[in-house]
Amino acid sequence: MKESIGTTGLILNDPLLWEKGKKGRRGFSIPRRDVESAPLNQDLTGDGPDFPDLSEVDVVRHYTRLSQWNFGVDTGMYPLGSCTMKYSPKTNERQASLPGFTGAHPLMPTSLSQGALRMMFELEQYLSQITGMDATTLQPAAGAHGEFTGMLLIHAFHKKQGAQRSKIIVPDTAHGTNPASAALCGYRPVAVASNEQGILSVEAVDEVMDEETAGIMVTNPNTLGLFEENSKRIAEIVHAKGGLVYCDGANMNAVMGIVKMGAIGVDVMQLNLHKTFSTPHGGGGPGSGPVCVRKHLEPFLPVPRVKDENGTYVLDYERPETIGKVQAFHGAFGVMIKAYSYIRRMGPENLKKASQLSVLNANYIKEKLKGTLHLPYDRPCMHECVFSDEYQAARKITTLDMAKRLMDYGFHPPTVYFPLVVHGAIMVEPTETESKEDIDQFVEAFKAIVNEASENPDLLHDAPVSCKVKRLDETTAARKPCLAG
Amino acid sequence: MKESIGTTGLILNDPLLWEKGKKGRRGFSIPRRDVESAPLNQDLTGDGPDFPDLSEVDVVRHYTRLSQWNFGVDTGMYPLGSCTMKYSPKTNERQASLPGFTGAHPLMPTSLSQGALRMMFELEQYLSQITGMDATTLQPAAGAHGEFTGMLLIHAFHKKQGAQRSKIIVPDTAHGTNPASAALCGYRPVAVASNEQGILSVEAVDEVMDEETAGIMVTNPNTLGLFEENSKRIAEIVHAKGGLVYCDGANMNAVMGIVKMGAIGVDVMQLNLHKTFSTPHGGGGPGSGPVCVRKHLEPFLPVPRVKDENGTYVLDYERPETIGKVQAFHGAFGVMIKAYSYIRRMGPENLKKASQLSVLNANYIKEKLKGTLHLPYDRPCMHECVFSDEYQAARKITTLDMAKRLMDYGFHPPTVYFPLVVHGAIMVEPTETESKEDIDQFVEAFKAIVNEASENPDLLHDAPVSCKVKRLDETTAARKPCLAG
Amino acid sequence: MLYLPHTSEDIASMLKTVGVDELDDLFSTVPEDCRFKGDLNLPEALTEWELNDHMKALSDSIAVSPEYKVFMGAGSYEHFIPASVSYLLSRSEFVTSYTPYQPEMSQGTLQAIYEYQTLAARLMGMEVATASHYDGAAALAEALLMAVRLTKRNRVAISSVIHPLYRRVVQTYFEPTGCEVIELPYLSTGVTDPAGLDAADDLAAVAIQSPNFFGCIEDFQAFGEKAHDREALFVASFTEALAYGILKNPGIQGADIVAGEGQSLGIPRSFGGPGLGMLASRQKFMRSLPGRLVGQTKDLDGRRGFVLTLATREQHIRREKATSNICTNNSLCALAAAMYMASVGGTGIRELARLNYDKAEYLKAELKKAGFSLGFDSPTFNEFVVGFPPGFKSTHEELLKKGIVAGLSLETYYPELADHYLLCVTETSSKEDMDTLVREVRS
Amino acid sequence: MLYLPHTSEDIASMLKTVGVDELDDLFSTVPEDCRFKGDLNLPEALTEWELNDHMKALSDSIAVSPEYKVFMGAGSYEHFIPASVSYLLSRSEFVTSYTPYQPEMSQGTLQAIYEYQTLAARLMGMEVATASHYDGAAALAEALLMAVRLTKRNRVAISSVIHPLYRRVVQTYFEPTGCEVIELPYLSTGVTDPAGLDAADDLAAVAIQSPNFFGCIEDFQAFGEKAHDREALFVASFTEALAYGILKNPGIQGADIVAGEGQSLGIPRSFGGPGLGMLASRQKFMRSLPGRLVGQTKDLDGRRGFVLTLATREQHIRREKATSNICTNNSLCALAAAMYMASVGGTGIRELARLNYDKAEYLKAELKKAGFSLGFDSPTFNEFVVGFPPGFKSTHEELLKKGIVAGLSLETYYPELADHYLLCVTETSSKEDMDTLVREVRS
Ligand SMILES: Cc1ncc(COP(=O)(O)O)c(C=O)c1O
């Protein structure tokens, strides 16, 4: 292969903040004092926090250096499965930084916040349209928060039906947040195994579904990157027993304009704006996890609801059946702006195209690497494909070794060891914003690494060697936690 | 010494722009076409430039990666002598990006550009005040451009006096731009040597000054970082013979609020806003080189002049004696905003403090390193100090070797081999924005390098080893120039 | 399309590799009856320039300072944010990275969050702070659930002068758990009535906010002791993190868990989100904390490095047995807060907090002079309640037209407090603005 | 102070090391009679927040789009700049670095400028482009001086429809050189009169701008041939770089040297500067070029790398014998142009240029329909001259009040063209804006 894109260069160390600085320095311009100091009861006051004093240049250099120890989508390919690390258009950032948006107070009279409310109202409509659902709330802060909100809606629904239910069906391929969100809402998750094709069988669900079961949580496409082909039949079964169907929509990037979840039996679902709708991940957040529902769940949505009263937007708190609130204010407004901008820039055709290309990229990688890596489910995939380290295991090379070695080649590793149903899983989600050349380079790199695995396994065991640090001791970190300096 | 701050980390290679991309890609949103295409004579049209087609993500990754191959003041200490690499406050950038400033058209009716004109008017006043001169033009684009403008003013002055002059005195310590600027204006630079103290002697100037000589160009403080102690006497001599005194004010950072050039015989001088007034260097520019003059040269200043007509600002083109224009419009307005912001944030006390601390930092380094490195002029210095490689020469270690090795320690090297009067010069200008800790680290690093020079000289000959590339072959580059791909 | 790099040749050759003819054929595993045949009913694509105009129009329609003088806090505070913080926060290595699952490639985020945890813990006076939560309200709810887990009791008492919207979130989180949430009434002085606790027994936690929703400073110490007498955990909450720049922090007053909102620390208000849920606890409760934690460790060469740790608390390992379902948090907001705290510094935050206090006291005094009565007489930080004469509502609306927002009406949240308004003053309100406000409300 | 990191302890201990007692003592080498004793008479320091307010007020007082519809170019053009370019250009590794004297540490700037040189050369159709100059006018002046050096002749002929301010700069640069600058008159068609050259002999260079100041497209080819017949160098100039996205470039039309302004390529107008002086020549003149050049080379390991090269032309080596005095150039503007050219791409720049042309043609046609006469009938790109009825000046002023700038009055520059205005239309002017303009000027 041609020269690896991964190499090394000069970067600078920087100590911890409190190992820098000197008392009396300033990195902040203290506003002019135009009032006198007022008496303040000393019993109420403390010493103030023990923060270091730094100059602006200290702070700027510190974070400039730290940033150079990081890798982002803007640096290179980041095929982290299930995370949809697509490129975030820079125009999103520009829009989100407009003074009216950043300065808006959430409790201002609605007459003074029309632009904000209109954006939210329209975004709700777009998301309902894309999912084929009837109504959307933007309040949840992330995917898991959306799941929890969805569980609360289901809970409220059954409560209204008069009989609360105790269980919820969750496939073994589900993301950890699914059972956790269900549990947070008091439900006991009942695991069902996916079949040899990696999807849910009608029978498996039929077996466990009963009147004690509030419903099912299906991730579709699922975490093996496969479409749940039986979802419609499964929904019928669940509905027949009075249950509801929750769809984890974190993987919606595969099927925009191709599948409307509302049309295949889904009653409630969340979207991850920080995945499908290009809002950047910010090193772990903030995200936004809107929840879309069918009519029968709309009365339970969190308050306030944005309403259009012939041209003026108002906030409606008077919703007797609402579950209440899951965040203090309206949700991650700053994130919504970016998703809204993305949808407006893309338009309907490009959103569908994005899904098609994300699926094309994943299938292309699947075909290119399937000889090199073991492919547990050799079927057409959606937006991601899952390999395993089975071929390499013999040589004591693990998924982790290959992942770490990828760093030296200049790529962020895929998601590893998830989903749990695949031993040593390597979950690759390229997203549509990776070009063929970038993907070809990734494939070449992976092949080169698999060669190294047989010819020079230590290259993998010692990897990464290019990063600022070598492999880190996570065991000690957990055994003797040092969580603050 | 404790761990060097220089280390290595993962960075990514990236090919040349035209080695990337594919025809048909887009990194630019083509505006909607709301008019029909009009006929266009094919004889006038060409094929259009052979540019690559790239997507936005291609472009973003390209420049994100390139940026990581670079080192700036925000990365670390950049003690490049004579360049005043001080930290540029981030608020400067914020102000310069305000829509009214970035969007302003230079030929708009003045009534619609009041804010821009006011800023320029006030900045001219501030600079006149700081230099002790009577009037300032902001039009020159950089220091050298300011020197040239100054030469033109002197030329116009003598022309008006009725007798043109052919020579100009330029000390051997002068920056290369000085003789070049003089020559560009048709003057023959007459070099005078600085004395054993590194400054101009009254005698030396007295000897060469005559009625054929238009004046003298003095850099004060000079490029050895020394104050020209005889400048006042020298000015008298030059004036006595009808000459004018030009001061290269590139080193004004040493004496703000301490010396007013107008009071020590200077008739005309330039300032480098991109040095003294904290505007960033942008990898080589843009800069801004305002020229400040005494009353007798004001009539010759470039047009237009900004005037305050009781509260409204106007542009005056009617200046019969003007030299004309040195740039099409008003100069580097975008740079001026940053200098203006800096002066307003600093205020008079902090500007003086900045000069004092820049001199303190330089003298501190001089004292700390003078045992380690040869110090040709062991006298109190101003904002910078000049060492040489004399002590190391014996071991075949050159200034260049030490400079390159500094990179591995995480520092940008000082200016090397300038000024020419010092063989193997190492010219260190820390500026006031470096803290004592940073300077101490720099000193330690230099000492460690000098140790390596005796114990393991190859570490220096092979340096740098941490950067993306090793030492580059500059000879071949010049012998077989490849200036475009 | 700028964000879709594939040329038609790319697509053709990739389809060939995959072995299908058309993009549609990629979806063969999607049953016919699951396929959506129509076109999405969405507005057609805008150019970047049309979007700029559209968004500018939306943004311009929103009332913000400096055009508007907004004397309203109530959980969302206007504070100055240095240009340096905004710039640094925009660096794409921070913005476009994911949760740092691969530490060797994410040391920037990891060290920065470790530093955030440390500064946050110091601000709250606690031993351990998490990497961030969604917002202050969600953090409070999670803190109370944590207390329920720790004490195995299922009743919590929360002050009625905790932010009403926070209480609403707590109610929502608790609804399905079967746990009981009792509310402690407030006294005429504007602080929580300790007597409210006397009856209550078998409590998992007692939650108090200070400064409370009325801006009044509560006696954490006293409530902490009362809670501990009942073997309940004491949960301290806050909406204005800057207050602890000068006030006693929750930790030294006996808090077991602290949960609040960090928006004041360098995060723009942006219509209420994203904010920063801050959550901290005593060391001994560390392993029961919900959410991510960054810990210090060493690499193979013994160099200091940082990793996500104690993952066994989390959903991706423990699934339904996890301490929380949280995965994505508000990392970039925590980073902003760290940058802000580093910029303000220990000396600066005291000065800044004091300035907030002094300005609020100034407005209080001026309003009193002008003949208005304060709703409560307990000491406050930068927010306080004013009791305006009946019918002030119309004046309030008049002022809106003049670009002045004279606080938040409390009637919606506390019907008994008709004509009472919650006013906020930060370092961003000048004396001049305050004098104008007083002049205007007087007339 | 934020930008002065020294604490008083730092200062004390450093003074000790230096061996003086006070900061003032550091200036012992400054003679008493050179010392300034007073305080600088400057406004007192503003806080960052006061500065924000102050600068916003200044900025708000300036008339810009979208509030104003500015149909004015004349060397400063409004073009859309992608958010991606603005972001990338703000990265501090680019912004806060110096001229890349130390290549190993500056490969980012160096490769980027090498790429700029390449794309710039391709745009102009030349073999070598410099790393940048101050602005188009200074670049033109340097180009003519270069021609004088190369030909050892001291007369240059420049078109009278080269931008008047550029000619002014050329005059200024030439004043002390003793070289003669003759101006070529223009024809009633709006282009330069070739006949003007017949008399002129012993010319170092002939300089023509296309599109010229009237927006008219000149016949470079013809002037190139005429220049070469006289063994003079042909210098092509431009103010609107975007034109070559669709028009024949100067290179294929025989230019020896090309000098112009690159502001259109992703650089905001910012009241006329900083702009981008673009300068290019044939390979054979390479060593006579003024200004910096980046060249490709290899490192010790044979890897490709870039360095500043041919420094022997420059002042820091050659001093008074240098090809120019330039040192600091407009590097960051060249970087912006490179990012812009890379973003627009080969396909895009053709489309974009065509759109500029078509929109200008639309406005032309509408104005004709409305009964106005065009000043000249030569083909144009995105600027053209309109002859308005006498007394249009007052209408023009009326329109300013309505936020419409109906072009630039030519009378100041060409007294014979009273009531003639130079109008400009780029991709930023919508049909709607143009229709409004026509409606308004008609009434
Ligand atoms: C399939 C799936 N579901 C749910 C989630 C949780 O989303 P979030 O991290 O936004 O809470 C994720 C995120 O990793 C996911 O991949």
Ligand SMILES: Cc1ncc(COP(=O)(O)O)c(C=O)c1O
């Ligand atoms: C002493 C001195 N004079 C003049 C100059 C030229 O200034 P500029 O690079 O802005 O043209 C410099 C810049 O290096 C300098 O150091």
